[in-house]
Amino acid sequence: MSAGQGLSEAKKGLLLAAPPGLYAILLLAVPLGAVLLLSFWSQDFLTLDRTFTLKNYREAFSEPLYMLLLGRSLLISGAVTLVTVLLAFPIAYFVSFHVRPERKSLWIFLITIPFWTSYLIRVFLWKVILGYNGVLNTALLGVGFIDEPLTFILYNANAVVITLAHAFAPFAILPIFVALEKIDRSLLEASRDLGEGTVRTFTRVTLPLAMPGVVAAILIVFIPTIGDYVTPDLVGGPNGLMIANMIQTQFLKLNNAPMGAALAVIAMVSVSVISLLIVLVTMRWSRRGA
Amino acid sequence: MSGWLSKRGGWLGVYAVVYLVFLYAPIFLLPTFAFNDSTVIAFPLQGFTTEWFSGLSGVPALTGAVKTSLLIAVTSALLATTLGLCAARAGVRYRFPGKGPIMGLIMVPLVLPEIIVGVSLLVVIVSILGLPLSSWTVILGHTLICTPFAVAILNASYQSLDTSLEEAAIDLGETPVSTFRLITLPLIMPGIIASLLISFTISLDEFIIAFFLTGAEPTLPVYIWSQLRFPQKLPIVMALGTILVAASIVMLTLAEIMRRRGLKKAGKKDTGGFL
Secondary structure (H helix, E strand, O other): OHHHOOOOHHHHHHHHHHHHHHHHHHHHHHHHHHHHHHOOOEEEOOEEEOOOOOHHHHHHHHOHHHHHHHHHHHHHHHHHHHHHHHHHHHHHHHHHHHOOHHHHHHHHHHHHHHHHOOHHHHHHHHHHHHOOOOHHHHHHHHOOOOOOOOOOOOOOHHHHHHHHHHHOHHHHHHHHHHHHHHOOHHHHHHHHHOOOOHHHHHHHHHHHHHHHHHHHHHHHHHHHHOOOOHHHHHHHOHHHOOHHHHHHHHHHOOOOHHHHHHHHHHHHHHHHHHHHHHHHHHHHHHHHHO | OHHHHHHOOOHHHHHHHHHHHHHHHHHHHHHHHHOEOOOOOOOOOOOEOOHHHHOOOOOHHHHHHHHHHHHHHHHHHHHHHHHHHHHHHHHHHOOOOOHHHHHHHHHHHHOOOHHHHHHHHHHHHHHHOOOOOOHHHHHHHHHHHHHHHHHHHHHHHHHOOOHHHHHHHHHOOOOHHHHHHHHHHHHHHHHHHHHHHHHHHHHHHOOHHHHHHOOOOOOHHHHHHHHOOOHHHHHHHHHHHHHHHHHHHHHHHHHHHHHHHHHHHOOOOOOOOOO
């Protein structure tokens, strides 16, 4: 084939992949390595002490505040993931199974639009919605549903969960939708022809086949939410702050980058370990189901 | 009514509509308060005004932030789309050693918390290289997080491109460069435009990375963040947010139109969504 003149396929591919690949290595892999390295250094007032030390990690694990923030962050991210994926599944199912094929892309477009619009302003608006004199309380008071404003929905972990579940909704819907679209519809017919009811067909055929999408949704929500500091800052109140707020404070306010780096490493390792466990458990579960 | 319900998935359809309301609630509230004649962001509404919008023009810091953000968004979109073109072509067309890990690494920012991207670049630029922060450092970060989206969009363009068209051009004596320009480029142009628009929108709205990497000139979201601390500035922020969201929706709609045009050109069935 004349298209293969001169260079071999492997060389051509490598040459093309080189610019984005090198960019990712230089600006992602190397910086991540630098964070890891920095976490083993220490800050001595204004100078950086470059001798290897475990001081930051000792401090991180012995200081109750850091562990409290980490534990809370994992709980909040876990709750956000659970809520987001549970709310998202029926939507993905609806669009995949009940919307006419030519309408599907319109639905997906409508679902993704809020995700692309200014994140900062969306978070701030949740503060307006959930506040003491907020939209929700005024509305509920107006229709006589409640007698006094609800206070458990702002400046605490609940507010963080609601706001993040809103922000990450499309991220959960899309992978589940893609997995559902791939399901061969004749399998569902076969299941019904063989006498299974709608519910059994769903739990024994649809759900196991949609599992890869659900796992992708879990990971794509769980991992980024741990790093959010805007939502806790705006709607979380003092008891809704997360580990990312502490990382940000260490870097930008306390000028203790090594401590911030150590906390970032600990947060990322915790999230990765939990994610790995989720993947392993679901893999085992779906194998047993099959 | 019950016939309509069962046809459209019954209660699932009702749930879907309620869910859309939940998704759009903040976006609908934004213009509501932006045109509300009150300095307090709360109900009941006080009357109609365009005061907050006219108040936007007289703020030099805001004009500066808009310029900075536009410069960063345009540059990041161009860089991310260029890198995305290389990655998508390499990924769809060629087999080469280390393909999996390289492609995987390029897509990693999609799931990485943005604070990690911000912190890691900050460490390299400030702590290790000792360079000053500027708009360029924000561009470096934004290009990194926009590239995976560009790759996802352009992958779809390349997958729907018929390779025999390129082969025919080569057989008829065109060089690889002229083949790209005359055959490939026009066919994937809708994808390129969609990628530029999406990357531009992501960069324009991005706050977390910009907050870490911005220099003396703040981006628009960083400026908005600084204004959220002052209650009397909130109506102006609402007006600004309304413009920003309207601009984002226009660009996303254009991107979606481009994506569909691209699919039509390639004669492919629409499977929905960018990702």
